[in-house]
Amino acid sequence: MQRVVDFFKDVSREMRKVSWPKRKELTNYTVTVLATVIFFALFFAVIDLGISELIRLIP
Incomplete structure (x- = not known):
């Protein structure tokens, strides 16, 4: 205890x-x-949206 x-x-x-x-x-x-x-949250959101759109373009 001490x-x-x-x-x-x-x-x-x-x-x-x-x-x-x-x-x-x-x-x-x-x-x-x-x-x-806030900057990094917006940055990664834009990157995520961009990658998502690129993946949607692939047939």
């Missing part, structure tokens, strides 16, 4: 050392991730 308590004490100590992002940085990171996900 090992578990020591583990959580160590975790707590290390979490205090973490450099957390400021609100503006977090907002910028979030927008960047969302824009990237």
Whole structure:
């Protein structure tokens, strides 16, 4: 049981050392991730539609 308590004490100590992002940085990171996900979703949707159309052309 003492090992578990020591583990959580160590975790707590290390979490205090973490450099957390400021609100503006977090907002910028979030927008960047969302824009990237949307871009790739649209990109792969277009590629998928193109491949589907090519397959339909094959008799």
